[in-house]
Amino acid sequence: MKQLNSLLVIIILIGTVLTGCGQTSDDTSTPKEKPAELLLATTTTTRDTGLLDELIPVFEEEYNVKTKLIVAGTGEALTMAENGEADALLVHSPSSEKPLVDNGDVINYKQVMYNDFVLVGPKDDPAGVQGMDIVSAFTQIEAENAAFVSRGDDSGTHKKELELWKAAAIDPLDNSGYIETGQGQGQTLQVANEKQAYCLVDRGTFLAYEKNIDDYAILVEGEEILRNIYHVMQVSPDKNDQINAETAADFVEFMVSDQAQTIIKDFGVAEYGEPLFHPYLDGAAAE
Numbered sequence: 461m462k463q464l465n466s467l468l469v470i471i472i473l474i475g476t477v478l479t480g481c482g483q484t485s486d487d488t489s490t491p492k493e494k495p496a497e498l499l500l501a502t503t504t505t506t507r508d509t510g511l512l513d514e515l516i517p518v519f520e521e522e523y524n525v526k527t528k529l530i531v532a533g534t535g536e537a538l539t540m541a542e543n544g545e546a547d548a549l550l551v552h553s554p555s556s557e558k559p560l561v562d563n564g565d566v567i568n569y570k571q572v573m574y575n576d577f578v579l580v581g582p583k584d585d586p587a588g589v590q591g592m593d594i595v596s597a598f599t600q601i602e603a604e605n606a607a608f609v610s611r612g613d614d615s616g617t618h619k620k621e622l623e624l625w626k627a628a629a630i631d632p633l634d635n636s637g638y639i640e641t642g643q644g645q646g647q648t649l650q651v652a653n654e655k656q657a658y659c660l661v662d663r664g665t666f667l668a669y670e671k672n673i674d675d676y677a678i679l680v681e682g683e684e685i686l687r688n689i690y691h692v693m694q695v696s697p698d699k700n701d702q703i704n705a706e707t708a709a710d711f712v713e714f715m716v717s718d719q720a721q722t723i724i725k726d727f728g729v730a731e732y733g734e735p736l737f738h739p740y741l742d743g744a745a746a747e
Contacts, residue, residue, distance in 0.1 A: 533615030544699030612640025
């Protein structure tokens with residue numbers, strides 16, 4: 461009897477093992493691959509407006525990517541490209557970008573979007589520049605020795621500002637009211653407001669900050685010279701064997717896709733009544 465009981469226990473154990481081996485898991489999904497990484501150098505304007513908060517999560521989800529942002533002026537971002545210290549760039553100074561394109565430091569260079577620069581200042585306009593063309597306005601600001609706050613950081617906005625001073629044949633440092641912050645667009649705009657000074661700013665950032673700025677307004681706008689064009693590009697993989705060229709190419713493709721361009725087109729409309737940026741819907745290669 462004792463032997464029979466032992467035999468039954470053995471049979472039961474064997475059956476249990478066989479049953480367990482025969483079971484299959486209901487979860488047939490495969491583990492998700494580890495996200496690729498993208499090191500993106502971009503400007504403060506894309507961050508300060510909140511646009512990247514809309515675009516990056518969509519890109520990361522679609523391409524299984526983890527994005528690390530380096531937010532800097534365009535000049536610094538371009539230097540990073542020359543040194544092979546980023547995978548991709550989103551910047552806005554075409555004249556400064558062209559040498560890197562020509563040298564092959566960056567590739568897959570495409571227009572993404574544009575807005576425009578505007579001259580802003582106190583609503584009471586102490587220098588009397590409202591309605592002038594932009595070069596005449598800069599000349600008037602200098603003649604009145606009016607306060608002007610500059611980013612002074614080699615950003616795309618700063619480069620445009622220096623271009624305008626040059627067109628007016630003026631050295632802005634001759635103006636005792638000229639201040640360089642060395643800060644991003646949002647911070648510079650706030651300093652300008654505090655000092656009731658004039659400032660060159662992209663329209664998107666101004667609209668994003670306007671509700672927090674008292675008695676401040678757009679005074680000069682609408683000229684072709686004030687157009688502000690953004691490009692996306694890959695850093696050449698020849699610059700550094702650590703550059704993630706495949707993911708950088710994915711980012712360029714995403715930024716000129718209908719999906720991203722629609723996000724750009726709609727961004728800001730509900731809150732500000734107008735878009736902060738305008739898309740290049742055709743995704744064409746930049747000239």
